[in-house]
Amino acid sequence: MVKKFLIRAMALLFVSSFVILGAKENIKIGAIVAATGPASFLGDPELKTLQHYVAKINKNGGVNGQMIELIHYDTGANPKKAVTFTKRLINQDEVVAIIGPSTSGETMAILKFVKKAKIPLISMAGAVAIIDPVKPYVFKIVATDRMACQKVMQDLNKRNLTNLALISGSGGFGKSMRKQCKEVAPDFGIKIVADETYGKKDSDMTSQLLKIKNNKNVQVVLNPGFGQGPAIVTKNYRQLKIKHPLYQSHGVASKKYIEIAGDAANGVRLVAPPVVVADKLDDSIAYKKVALTYKNEYEKAFNSQVSSFGGHAYDSLYIIVEAIKRAGSTNPEKIRDEIEKTQGFKGVDGIVNLSPTDHLGLDTKTGMIMLEIKNGDWTIVK
Amino acid sequence: MLKRYNINNQILILTGILIIVPFLLQNDFHFEIAILAILNALICIGLNLLMGYAGQVSLGHGAFAGLGAYISVILSSNYELNPLLSIFIAVMIMAVLAFIISKPILNLKGHYLAMATLGIGIIISIVLEVEEEFTGGSDGMSVDSLVVFGYEFSDSISWYILCAVLLVFTIWAFENLINSPFGRLLRSIHDSEKAADSVGIDVSHYKSIVFVISVVIATIAGSLYAFFSGFISPQEASFSHSIELVVMVVLGGLGRVYGALFGAVILTTLPQLLTAFEDYETLVFGVIIILVMIFMPKGIVSLFDKVVKKKEQNSASS
């Protein structure tokens, strides 16, 4: 009789000790990434980066004495799954902030849910519509598609090319960038003479490219898109022996693109965030150190080449962490307010200055560089 | 009174379970899964009528549900029509469409019928993706919430009650249908079309009716889901969604209305439980399907049959 009582008492003490010890709760940060599927070379480095640096932060004592718990879900770039996982993060996991999604289509789909729940979101996607018009709870530290178009067209002007053919992916970013390019083209005196599209999961773009090849007016081709689509476009492009210069967006700023496209990628020009060539950057660039440190750390930890996408994840994570530190609280509203006050943040993507009217924070001049692929590697175009 | 309205024990038990469930759910997300399970169950009951009782396989039902939902959503969001009216119009459109489609394809046999429904389903899903102007394309579109006679269905409880009531009603209607002369006609067609034909039954007419009914239910359930989740994408009409629905019906037990219900509930909640095995989710799903089809081809409901049988044997012998 006494024995039974003792055992039960011990059990109770045992359990309650956990309750007491666990009283210092974890800071739950949610992440929605497209780690698999057509955008896997965006989501995979993003996830790896988040996991690596969350572990690093926790090893150094966490934030305000609390550990960060990263709750992540893989959407395969599927907007419907992004919606489901967002709801799950908000209602079941009760996160205080969300990083992601990886793609523009998914981001647009979840906007109304984070707004309703009043949880701050830092997206890792490219479309300018995400932060223009400004939405109180939505931020992104990724150069926009509009910026990419402008940078490309500046280069076209330098090379005296005016007749542009577009071949765009139909997913959010491709669609959005195509729209932006068409809008800004007149500002640079560029004419869009062909406008083809392909699906997210298409495995062959030969027919669309044949149309472009047969179009006598085309001088240069731009491929708005991300992930596997542009890699296949590039391969088909060379197979068809199309002679015009080919430009890509920052949706392919990853060595994975070169790996899949193979030799076909040589000679392709693209705009990219500086981190992919961090080691080749001019020392005078203020954030070179951060970018280079990240590049080296990533490549050592994962034995694979750095990509810009992981950089977005790094910036998003640290901006949230800094905001939590300044807020001294894990209340989502307060975190949001502090995120908005971020100034002079030296990120992998550049210097970030956020404000109530600017939820992008990046400088158009230094945010992107024109690169050309030579011998399977990035080179900076002067 | 119960007997008069043909309410049997099972429906009472179901109602009881539906009333208890909300108290077991811990947060909004759980409710979301429960509501999704119920709506899937509705589509499956209709699909089960088509596949189990009329013997017509449909590998494209996700597309019908999706298309019906898109019509409702486009009418209410883009054209500012009352949501209930939108659903009603969508049902009318889909019913007519289903009737027209049913004529040529229900004359096909076996595999060829399955293929035709597959083809139609995929064509529908491609159209929904390509016609971005109307549908928002592959990234989907936002859906405003359901407002009925001034009442906005904005929280989980009201949705749950709506769906639960619909479910009980549908099952009750279904059971009555099966036990009616119409139902007996259906079963005779299922058993042997030639025999039914030879006694003067207009086989293709009845098959068309069943097809239309199953599409109508799918449209209603699909539309409600869109209004509930606040978002719709061509995924709803995809081939994989169509396959999921068929698997739900067969896994639960073909030809059994509670089979359709079980199948839907199990297969809706399973992926949520499996996110712990994130990487293995697809694999486990495949294994489950294979195991059930090999060892329990009559569906999970057949397990219950065995238990009930055993009980009857025991009570008989005691």
Add this chain to the structure above:
Amino acid sequence: MIELFGYMLSGVTVGFIYTLVGLGFTVIYNSSGIINFSQGEFVMAGGMSTVFLLYAGLPLGVAFVLAIMITSLIGIVLYKLISFSKDSSQISLIILTLGFAIFLRGLAQVIFDKQLHTMPSFVGDGAFEIFETTLTYQALAVIVVSIVIVISLYLFFNKTKTGQAMMAASNNVDAAKLMGINIKKILMLNFAISAVIASIGGILLTPITSTNYEVGIMLGLKGFCAAIIGGLGTPFGAVAGGLVLGILESLVAGYVSSEYKDAVAFIVLLAILFFMPGGIFGNLKSQRV
């Protein structure tokens, strides 16, 4: 005119891939009456296995042979599963093969990974220039190998003893049994052959369009359309169906709309089912009452 030639050429190349996938369907259907919804996954298995074997450092030839053997084993496993199942109604088998397809995809995710993979073209990256369009060496390889496979199949089924036994078995199971033909072995062999054809298709395709765990879904469906369009009764049906499909797709993408390219296969499928269910080489098996 040149344009047209270009579209037709690319259509022929893709068409032969559809033919290879469709052939797999045809072989299994002819011998067992089963529609194998995991056929596309056999193609995926062939391509993915080869890629990973190459990564592991194996030489090209060895990787090919191993990949083909692995895939044929998968085909045999499917056959075993089907023979175990207690219920052989059409709907059960459809679900079973669908479940197997899902299983294979899940397995691929776990064993390989979810990324996109490619391998270098084994005949080099060059191409012929014909009338201002290009035909890559790889595409030519696809065409040549496919033709070789079709002819081999024809010869096998019509000129060899085993092949003829298999044809006999599919035409009349009871008579074949009486003649001492081992039905089980024959069915198993058919599944294996179907898997081999599929895996070769996967290997040929990978240098052109890359591969990943999901690549089997659309390929399977389209190859299946090709088989039905041409007619399930004969391997030439898959050839005809594949080419028709490939060329039509290419023409539609070029002249009508590139966005509706994928719909072509299914629209033609429906047209055939409604108006010519036997397919081009109409050889409809009679319906049992």
